[in-house]
Amino acid sequence: MEWRSVFTLSVPLLEVFVRGTVTYLVLLILLRLVGRREAGGLGVTDVLLVVLVAQAAAAGLQGEAETVADGLLLVVTILFWSVAVDAVAYRFPCMAALLKARPRVLIENGRLNRKAMLREFMTAEEVLSQMRLHGIEDIAMVERAWIEPNGMISVIRRDRAAGDPVEPPRGL
Incomplete structure (x- = not known):
């Protein structure tokens, strides 16, 4: 085995970056359109990141990509966009509404x-x-309930006294 061929890029750097960028951003948009409930206990960007990184890394490990460097570059691209999207949403609150889900x-x-x-x-x-x-048991007891960005439901009861701690449901 020639070790140099394992670590050199078999696809142009820009092509791998563009493929990773397009895949991440399109899937982010699609997952935002689907809604939060489908994500379970994770946020949509968490699910997207795990799936894409696993897929990108698997290609390099299984030999579907030409080299390990191709898979690693794709993982770095996906991680870059994950951090960039979070940073933009944090730095520019007007963009957060587009990039991050809000409670409903x-x-x-x-x-x-x-x-x-x-x-x-x-x-x-x-x-x-x-x-x-x-x-x-009766929704009349609920002052307000939200579906959170991670798909969980949070509830404020009408009978809760001001200052009472809010306890999460058991068993989740």
Whole structure:
């Protein structure tokens, strides 16, 4: 085996960078359109990063790419864009609305927000199931409930006294 061929690029540097950039940004947009509920307990960018890095690294390890350097450069490109998107969202709050998901109100003053439920493709039964996980049987007991950017549901009960600590649901 010739070691030099393992670590040299078989594809032009710019091509690998452009492929990684286009893949990351297109998948980021698609995952933002799908909604938060599909991501589970992770944020959309977390899921995207894990999937892309694993795929990029696997190509280099399995020999699908010509060299290890091709796979490593793709991983570096994906990590670069992950950090860049987070930095832009932090530095420019107006861009954060486009790049990062925000909490969406599912229940307000004991009433289901059908528009938010439609956006997240959630049925009333699914929302009620989430309320039961919080120990709430009647949504009239809910002052406000949000679907968070990571797909979790947070709830403020009407009967909670001011200053009471908010406890997360058990078993999650």
